Amino acid sequence: MTRPAHLPIFDDDDPFVREDSSERYFNRELSWLAFNRRVLEEALNPAHPLLERLRFLSISGSNLDEFFMVRVAGLKGQQLQDVQRKSVDGRTPSEQLHDIAIEADRLMQAQQQVWISLCEELADAGIAVLDARDIEGEAESWLEGHFRDQIFPILTPQALDPAHPFPFLPNRGSSLIFDLVRLSDGEPIREVVLLPGTAPRFVRIPGKTARYVAMETLLKHFSAMIFPGYRVKGCAAFRLLRDSDIEIEEEAEDLVRYFANAIKRRRRGRVIRLDLETGMHDELGTLLKEELGGGDAIITESAAFLGVSDLEVLVDEDRPDLKFPPYSPRFPERIREFGGDCFAAIKAKDIVVHHPYETFDVVLAFLRQAANDPDVVAIKQTLYRAGKQPAVINALIAAAEAGKSVTAVVELKARFDEEQNMLWANALERAGVQVVYGFIDWKTHAKISMVVRREGSEYRTYCHFGTGNYHPITARIYTDLSFFTADPRIGADAAHVFNYITGYVEPQQLGLISLSPRDLRAKLVEMIDIEIANAEAGKPSGIWAKMNSLVDPAVIEKLYEASNAGVEIDLVIRGICCLRPGVPGMSEHIRVKSVIGRFLEHSRICAFGNGKALPNDGAKVFISSADWMPRNFDRRVEYMLPIENPTVHDQILDQVMVANLLDNEQSWELQADGGYVRDEPGDRPFNLHRYFMTNPSLSGRGAALSNSESVPKLSLRRRR
Known part of the structure; x- marks a missing residue:
């Protein structure tokens, strides 16, 4: 489906660019970087337990990765096409990229300093991240056996010479490049070893004391096992980020097939950022820049740790004393007072549920009751990000298998959830759910459920409106509102909204909803x-x-x-x-x-x-x-x-x-x-x-x- 012709697209910024724009507006991208700086600051907040502070550091890294993969990639594309359109604050794409590079570099340097500081505090708390010089004695013996049996078999060293072109490296992938000399004849050779994505970034040494070794540290330490008969002249780690945005083409005839192909293309997107380990030989650095499109990419160097987002692995250490106390969300008493009957409680009075303080299970209970209630005749549901847990999907499938009319609006354009949403769409269609993908150039971001129930000689519509996604995992950590109502005016509006999404039947008049x-x-x-x-x-x-x-x-x-x-x-x-x-x-x-x-x-x-x-x-x-x-x-x-x-x-x-x-x-x-x-x-x-x-x-x-x-x-x- 394409956008109805009579509804114009608002021209984002051009009408508001003026001589004093920089004095009236902050730049969007720099404002986002300031937000991620505030996230990073929480890693230094002594009010938080130590491992939670490490989690904030990891989140700031993950946020920054996505920022480069989407926002910076978009600006880079405009720059390469010589687009001179200015942002609302009066900056061209090139000017924004220049300022982003400066601020992002400061942020990444701050991340490295925070990591160094947290490492010291973790060691004092009994969680050690070992450097190569710390690997000795019993720990080295165990690591050698683990490396030989569990890691070496999944490594694939790839030579770099005229017979072996530079290998494809995946987005967010970390690798090592080795400068080697063959001992038998002094012949030089270069090799790239990709850190295996199927293995954790850190290996934990068995024992009561928590001791971890990063995967790249192990590869460097046991390089003789990888390259017998060679001397390591130089070795350094590097990591890359690729353009991961998906552009929508209005002429796409099959949206599902288009996205399946686009996701494959995204894996080979243009390199946007190349992170290099400090101290890399100039020749190796030049080689990587040439082979990975470094002329257009933003190049960064770090002496501490590449891929800050991967530090999330360490947060899983079983140390409840270093984490927030567990919190169990409440189930709304209003619904308990009606014996768990969601419809009876909602019919009596509108309810708002505040997540994560009140459990997302109430939303699941609403959908499950709809699936099992013989008087429910129809369910309509939007799905933007449903996550990998199948609770919501299973409720819709159960309803369809029970003979109810079930419609699911699945948004394929939910960035980085496209593959998962296609899987859910297939499962829903197999169960008899009517799956609709909505508009090609608009995303369906509204979070709405409606249930039509036969009550006596009439039908009543029960609705759920959320400020967040139907996602059981994020509902535990995102603060959102779930509003339940049986107000017939809102039910009529919800029906018009769904008809608009599924059939382009634009509502002539809505009573309450904008x-x-x-x-x-x-x-x-x-x-x-x-x-x-x-x-x-x-x-x-x-x-x-x-x-x-x-x-x-x-x-x-x-x-x-x-x-x-x-x-x-x-x-x-x-x-x-x-x-x-x-x-x-x-x-x-x-x-x-x-x-x-x-x-x-x-x-x-x-x-x-x-x-x-x-x-x-x-x-x-x-x-x-x-x-x-x-x-x-x-x-x-x-x-x-x-x-x-x-x-x-x-x-x-x-x-x-x-x-x-x-x-x-x-x-x-x-x-x-x-x-x-x-x-x-x-x-x-x-x-x-x-x-x-x-x-x-x-x-x-x-x-x-x-x-x-x-x-x-x-x-x-x-x-x-």
């Missing part, structure tokens, strides 16, 4: 305009919003307009923020903070004062699947839904939003110059993650908020 790319941006602008009018009329006004990224220039300009009208605006933006806050005459009434902690803040919420003295007296509250970015408004199917049930409204506004604004233990304040300053807790520390781990939700237990730890009500003067 939908991208149809009218979501317009609805936000309308709500901001109302706050501007309230401020200009002397009425109370205010905007509070929480999301992952704020990039869209049209919305940013409207927020600037609101600030100039006197509207007080508080934004919780975890990641990218292109809006420049606190600038007199432009954004002096806007404050932006970022929360980085044990859980990944992921829910999307926005609230508007609506002319009321206190927001809980009548503020308009919405949840959404969309960040405020051009792609979410123009190239994705997203929803935004008003919350009208008083109890759910109060939980989202007076608990979730307020706690995010009050947090001062995991928060960073964005400055007008683009820097972030960590909050100081002072004599009133507040940690929003700890609060929600220890306090039941308002929606889940009715009046629970009044019996829980006190959280001040949202005040328009709270941060003034």
Whole structure:
């Protein structure tokens, strides 16, 4: 399917590029690098257990890898095609790449310094990562046998000479290049050995004391076993990242086949970054750059460890004393009160479930009950990232096998989940589920389930709207909202949304839902305009919003307009923020903070004062699947839904939003110059993650908020 011709694609940035653009906007890519710097800073946070700090370091490495594979790759492609289109802050692709290279290098150097520091702390805690000089005695004897029996058989040394062209090396693959001399005749030879992807990056030596050796250290130490009869003249490690984005062609006739082929092509994408071990011989470095397209790639050098993301392996060490205490999420009491009957509980009153503090099992229970209930006649479900666990898929399969009409909208364009989603699509189709792949040039990012149930002589629709994916694993670490309702207005809207995705039947009118790319941006602008009018009329006004990224220039300009009208605006933006806050005459009434902690803040919420003295007296509250970015408004199917049930409204506004604004233990304040300053807790520390781990939700237990730890009500003067 292609996009209906009458719906234009919004031109991302061009209308907003102006002479003072750099003074009005932060660069998107540099803002993302600043976010990943905040993630890295958590690896130095003494409030976190040691192995959790190591996890933050690993996450920062994985994040940076993906940034290069997608964002930098896209800019590099524009540069090679001599595209001169400027970003919203006025930079050309080449200028952005220049600045990215500088900031990314600083970030990678900081990662290496953090790793060196953590190594020392790990050793003091009884977890040692051995260098080659530490391999001796009993440990060396065991490692020699392990290397000979378990590692050597899966190694494939590849000579580099006219008869052996340079081998293909996979994305994110680490390798060693050896400069050798044959002892018999002094003949030089070069060899490449790829670190086996099927083996762990670190080998643990048996024993109570945790001792690890990196795979590349073992290959260097036992090189004589790999190359008998040769002397090692030089050896160094290197690692590469490839362009991993997939471009969609509108003329693709078979989307599944197109993606299957595109994934294969992606594995051989252009080299974007080449990481070299410090001290590599100039000849070897030159050879790698020539053979791996290094002329176009960003070249980095490191003396510590290549592939910081692989440090995640060490976090698995069985040391609960060095990790966060285990947390078991609650099952909503509201549903327990109805004997586990999800439909009865939802029919009685709308419910919002706050993940990961309340278990994702409630979503699975909703789907399983739908599959097993003989009165359920139809289920419709969007799947963006479902992960590798089959719980959601199995529920849909069970429903189809029970004879129900089941429709699954599977998004093939969910980056890096394309293969898994194709596997799920095949399994669903074999079971009789009607699988739809949606639009070619839009992603279906909305997270919606609807269940149609026969009740007496009528049909009732039960809906679930999520701010996060139907993914049982990420639901344990991402903070998201699950909203359940049997409101017939919302059910009718959900049916129109699914018909739009599956059959291009564009809804002529939606009662409550705003939908991208149809009218979501317009609805936000309308709500901001109302706050501007309230401020200009002397009425109370205010905007509070929480999301992952704020990039869209049209919305940013409207927020600037609101600030100039006197509207007080508080934004919780975890990641990218292109809006420049606190600038007199432009954004002096806007404050932006970022929360980085044990859980990944992921829910999307926005609230508007609506002319009321206190927001809980009548503020308009919405949840959404969309960040405020051009792609979410123009190239994705997203929803935004008003919350009208008083109890759910109060939980989202007076608990979730307020706690995010009050947090001062995991928060960073964005400055007008683009820097972030960590909050100081002072004599009133507040940690929003700890609060929600220890306090039941308002929606889940009715009046629970009044019996829980006190959280001040949202005040328009709270941060003034």
